[in-house]
Amino acid sequence: MKGKIAVFLLFFMNVYGKTFSQTNSIQFSIIPTFGAATLHLSDSAFYANDTTHLQLTAVKCYISNIQFLKNGKLVLEEKNSYHLVDASEINSLKISINNQQNISFDQLKFNLGIDSATNVAGAMGGNLDPTKGMYWAWQSGYINFKLEGTSALCKTRNNEFQFHLGGYQQPNDCLQTLCFPINNSSKINLRLDVQQILQQIDLTKTNHIMSPSAEAVLVSKIVANAFTIYKN
Amino acid sequence: MKHKLLLLSLLCFAIVAFRSVEDSLFVVPSNFPKPVYNFSKNSLTANKIQLGRALFYDPILSRDNLISCASCHSQFSAFTHIDHALSHGIDDKIGFRNSPALMNLAWQTSFMRDGAINHLDMLALAPMSNPDEMDENITHVVFKLQANNVYPKLFFEAFGDSVITGEHTLKAIAQFMLTLVSSNSKYDSVMRKQSVFTSQEKNGYVLFKKNCASCHTEPLFTNDNFRNNGLAIDTTLKDFGRYRATKNPSDSLKFKVPTLRNIEFSYPYMHDGRFKKLSQVINHYTNGIEKNRTLAPELQKAIELTSNEKVDIIAFLLTLSDKSFLFNPKYFYPKEIFSKTVKD
Numbered sequence: 001m002k003g004k005i006a007v008f009l010l011f012f013m014n015v016y017g018k019t020f021s022q023t024n025s026i027q028f029s030i031i032p033t034f035g036a037a038t039l040h041l042s043d044s045a046f047y048a049n050d051t052t053h054l055q056l057t058a059v060k061c062y063i064s065n066i067q068f069l070k071n072g073k074l075v076l077e078e079k080n081s082y083h084l085v086d087a088s089e090i091n092s093l094k095i096s097i098n099n100q101q102n103i104s105f106d107q108l109k110f111n112l113g114i115d116s117a118t119n120v121a122g123a124m125g126g127n128l129d130p131t132k133g134m135y136w137a138w139q140s141g142y143i144n145f146k147l148e149g150t151s152a153l154c155k156t157r158n159n160e161f162q163f164h165l166g167g168y169q170q171p172n173d174c175l176q177t178l179c180f181p182i183n184n185s186s187k188i189n190l191r192l193d194v195q196q197i198l199q200q201i202d203l204t205k206t207n208h209i210m211s212p213s214a215e216a217v218l219v220s221k222i223v224a225n226a227f228t229i230y231k232n
Numbered sequence: 233m234k235h236k237l238l239l240l241s242l243l244c245f246a247i248v249a250f251r252s253v254e255d256s257l258f259v260v261p262s263n264f265p266k267p268v269y270n271f272s273k274n275s276l277t278a279n280k281i282q283l284g285r286a287l288f289y290d291p292i293l294s295r296d297n298l299i300s301c302a303s304c305h306s307q308f309s310a311f312t313h314i315d316h317a318l319s320h321g322i323d324d325k326i327g328f329r330n331s332p333a334l335m336n337l338a339w340q341t342s343f344m345r346d347g348a349i350n351h352l353d354m355l356a357l358a359p360m361s362n363p364d365e366m367d368e369n370i371t372h373v374v375f376k377l378q379a380n381n382v383y384p385k386l387f388f389e390a391f392g393d394s395v396i397t398g399e400h401t402l403k404a405i406a407q408f409m410l411t412l413v414s415s416n417s418k419y420d421s422v423m424r425k426q427s428v429f430t431s432q433e434k435n436g437y438v439l440f441k442k443n444c445a446s447c448h449t450e451p452l453f454t455n456d457n458f459r460n461n462g463l464a465i466d467t468t469l470k471d472f473g474r475y476r477a478t479k480n481p482s483d484s485l486k487f488k489v490p491t492l493r494n495i496e497f498s499y500p501y502m503h504d505g506r507f508k509k510l511s512q513v514i515n516h517y518t519n520g521i522e523k524n525r526t527l528a529p530e531l532q533k534a535i536e537l538t539s540n541e542k543v544d545i546i547a548f549l550l551t552l553s554d555k556s557f558l559f560n561p562k563y564f565y566p567k568e569i570f571s572k573t574v575k576d
Contacts, residue, residue, distance in 0.1 A: 135357065
């Protein structure tokens, strides 16, 4: 009997301990914005109220291989995880990273997009399932970043612009690795400012990127630079 | 103790028996190299192959539910679109290229004539979403399959999950295509010392090894590479081959070297189906080579063949026909599955 109680107690402690330790996680939020305004695309498109009648309909990207470093050394990482961040899906903007042992860090590192090994590994499920609309059909490869909308600057059908950035082969490898010094906190807020991206693109000339190219690499770098950490 | 031993040996037996069933689904022919496809990420089972076979023959993968993979890849022509230079797809639209014969795909590192597809799993996405072929998209296909009255059960039997995903759909189709192995031609039996060439075939084989085998390398009859074999560009199609996928000028006019197995049945020939007969192909190599910037070095100097030698090479090419592949019931339209759909 005594033994049974002990086992029960152990079991209980274990369960309790687990639920308790779940609070030991890092809440990583991605906040898409247009300048100061937060972008919500869940119900409708975003209207910028500017002279070009800018409208945004889709902002999506893959964030993968999230790592935490301390003094330049890797201390915590999320293996084999590929997050599909979508401005129209609120739930996709929050990533919870397990930090059971409360490891401290001073730097955040992640990939914007999908690494080349994963690009050539065949069909995969979850966020990497091709039904998610982030895979090119006629030429194999994941789309790392999608930005779609309309602007009077685009002399295209319905004034549409479409940026589907991807490509895993040299010289047009679009994968971007981002690094930020951060405070050792259980809350990280990462901002993606779409206005900053569009300010650096001449929409009259560049409004349609749908396959790997040198231009896609260039715009991928612009996108990478539009991410910043909100200081808290 | 005895019992344990018995149990252990039973277990071992079960494992061995299971393995041999699994292995028999895909046998590497004794004269073939190791396959390229990574089976550990998509291990073959009879149920998955059967599901893939159903999908391959089912027009549900197209927008109008009329075009299946088999519409352009029929078994008796070694899974090409027989007699069509450019394949026909949805609404009778004419495609951009001649559909290639499908076989021994487990040994290929890239797919399509320009290598635009990097993995067999991902292949089906291309025809499914091509507006001239099936004009669908995988998300909607999965939706239609889920609503169908047989597929949720077939997916459950195959993957242990009746919730259909893009991943499972693609993996099943790939499994069926992996089983399309052609390795029982006369050529193979000669190599296995089970039969002999006629003197004409033998002479053709010698000429073939001298003039053709650098690209059409044995035993797969392709080196899995991209080459410019001197075809003048079709000015209406303007197909620059590999260049379309890489945008690298040195890849201009290079095309995937196709296998020559079952070549007797997979006419018309070349990426645009410009030749109907093997004799035309041989004449191209002796008299029709267009010398342009990216022409393969081995074709710079004209191949010289007498008319007898041409006939000999063709006689050799005909030894690559494999009736046990072309008429293998394993690859037939799966009546047993579709008759259920109608009954239900």
